[in-house]
Amino acid sequence: MTTLTVTINGRAYGPRDVRDDLTMNDFLREYLGMTGTKVGCGAAQCLSCTVIIDDPNGTSYTRPTCIVPAASFDGKSIRTVEGHAKNGELSVLQKAFIEHFSFQCGYCTAGFLNEAQVLLERLAKAPVPRATLETTIAEALDGHLCRCTGYVKYHEAVRAVILADAARYLA
Ligand code: FES
Ligand code: FES
Numbered sequence: 001m002t003t004l005t006v007t008i009n010g011r012a013y014g015p016r017d018v019r020d021d022l023t024m025n026d027f028l029r030e031y032l033g034m035t036g037t038k039v040g041c042g043a044a045q046c047l048s049c050t051v052i053i054d055d056p057n058g059t060s061y062t063r064p065t066c067i068v069p070a071a072s073f074d075g076k077s078i079r080t081v082e083g084h085a086k087n088g089e090l091s092v093l094q095k096a097f098i099e100h101f102s103f104q105c106g107y108c109t110a111g112f113l114n115e116a117q118v119l120l121e122r123l124a125k126a127p128v129p130r131a132t133l134e135t136t137i138a139e140a141l142d143g144h145l146c147r148c149t150g151y152v153k154y155h156e157a158v159r160a161v162i163l164a165d166a167a168r169y170l171a
């Protein structure tokens with residue numbers, strides 16, 4: 001057993017004893033009822049289960065949760081799909097995903113959303129030239145698998161959000 005304390009979407013959970021073999025995905029879904037984080041492959045191959053980890057140094061990155069022990073998140077601050085909307089209003093990215101019909105079954109959506117959010121925050125700190133934007137988006141979303149093949153629509157939605165606020169995201 002490990003004693004787990006983790007901050008999720010700004011709220012502290014724990015300390016709570018968890019089995020060492022409990023995955024973070026099961027902790028979120030089965031213990032906390034936060035079912036927005038999906039399980040696709042269950043083998044760290046599709047990234048549908050990724051969450052955002054916020055480092056104390058101000059950087060953020062994504063990690064899968066399906067085969068990762070919950071105990072390894074002890075002391076960390078993470079964000080899940082449940083944390084994107086504020087006061088009942090969807091985030092700009094969430095609205096763009098809807099407007100661009102980016103998802104169909106939605107199984108991969110939380111992963112794409114978290115990855116795109118990290119990209120936006122990175123670009124806000126380090127804008128890139130317009131000429132490299134397509135590559136930047138493609139590289140950021142690389143590795144996220146969509147069985148419904150919505151890749152182009154996800155890419156379009158992220159591009160639209162960036163171009164709508166070009167002064168913020170582009171050099
Ligand atoms: S479900 Fe975790 S990477 Fe596929
Ligand atoms: S929308 Fe169905 S897997 Fe991506």
